[in-house]
Amino acid sequence: MSKIKVSAVSYTNTLPFLQGVKASEKLLHQIDLSVDVPAECARKVIQDEVDMGIIPVAALTRIPNYHIITDYCIGSDGAVDSVFIFSTKPIEEITSLRLDKQSRTSNGLARILLKHYWKREVAVTMEEEADAYVLIGDRTFGQKETVPYVYDLGEIWKKFTGLPFAYAVWVSNKKLSDDFVKDFNAALRDGVSHPTDVIDGLKSYPNFDYKEYLTEYLDFNLDAGKREAISRYLEFYKELEEIDFKGV
Known part of the structure; x- marks a missing residue:
């Protein structure tokens, strides 16, 4: 077999x-x-x-x-501690976002939350420098204290939808x-x-x-909650x- x-x-x-x-x-x-x-x-x-x-x-x-x-x-049911938007300025002030090459899902989640939760229209890029960037997985470990503004996307999704x-x-x-x-x-x-x-x-x-x-x-x-999510x-x-x- x-x-x-x-x-x-x-x-x-x-x-x-x-x-x-x-x-x-x-x-x-x-x-x-x-x-x-x-x-x-x-x-x-x-x-x-x-x-x-x-x-x-x-x-x-x-x-x-x-x-x-x-x-x-x-x-996760709320914060996940490994899927973030890291930013040089408050999220309400960013005009550009660099996406993470390793996961389409987290990029999509960031863009969804920017549009529907924060009500922000921003330029997205895969290569160029930007005000903020998506980063996921082990590469985020130990990084939260090194960036001025940190947004856990699991936490924000929960605030937005009430779902895990x-x-x-x-x-x-x-x-x-x-x-x-x-x-x-x-x-x-x-x-x-x-x-x-x-x-x-x-x-x-x-x-x-x-x-x-x-x-x-x-x-x-x-x-069931995650399936709905x-x-x-x-x-x-x-x-x-x-x-x-x-x-x-």
């Missing part, structure tokens, strides 16, 4: 999932696992280079027949067997049941607490003007 190709994200927020997957001998016999940045995970799923992956939710618009196949996600948020979900581009999905779900459940086990050996950062991040900021359960986000996202984004 050919193995199911799986792409996972290389960020700390996915390590609890990976520890569950790697601890399941039954599952490891069934998969071929690669680890990538979010945009690359999405590209591989979209282009059918892998069968499934944990992908930014904006990429769902580019998969004709996607299947959200697990009960787990990268999510799901940044990335486990998605397949084809129907997978019920037995495999059951095994994969069980492995994820095991991994997120003890998330702080992944901390040992991770690089330390000033003013950043891995335990707090993994247990208080991240919420791995793909519950995905639907709301995709409605807003479809209204955005397309930009030249080299990832997906």
Whole structure:
């Protein structure tokens, strides 16, 4: 039987999932696992280079027949502490925003909140200097105290909608067997049941607490509120003007 190709994200927020997957001998016999940045995970799923992956939710618009196949996600109910707009001036004064090349979803979230929450129309760029910039994942660790103005997009989304948020979900581009999905779900459940086990050996950062991040900021359960948030986000996202984004 050919193995199911799986792409996972290389960020700390996915390590609890990976520890569950790697601890399941039954599952490891069934998969071929690669680890990538979010945009690359999405590209591989979209282009059918892998069968499934944990992908930014904006990429769902580019998969004709996607299947959200697990009960787990990268999510938060409020502040997430790794998806930010960093700014040199108050958000009410910015006129330009540089986007993050690693995740279309967070770029979309920033643009949605600027338009609908802050009521700001700003120029967006992928390359040029700007008043503010989107930054996500491990690259934000220890950075909050180095920038004059910091806006946690999970926190602002909660203020705007009253909903939690799901940044990335486990998605397949084809129907997978019920037995495999059951095994994969069980492995994820095991991994997120003890998330702080992944901390040992991770690089330390000033003013950043891995335990707090993994247990208080991240919420791995793909519950009804996060599913509603995905639907709301995709409605807003479809209204955005397309930009030249080299990832997906």
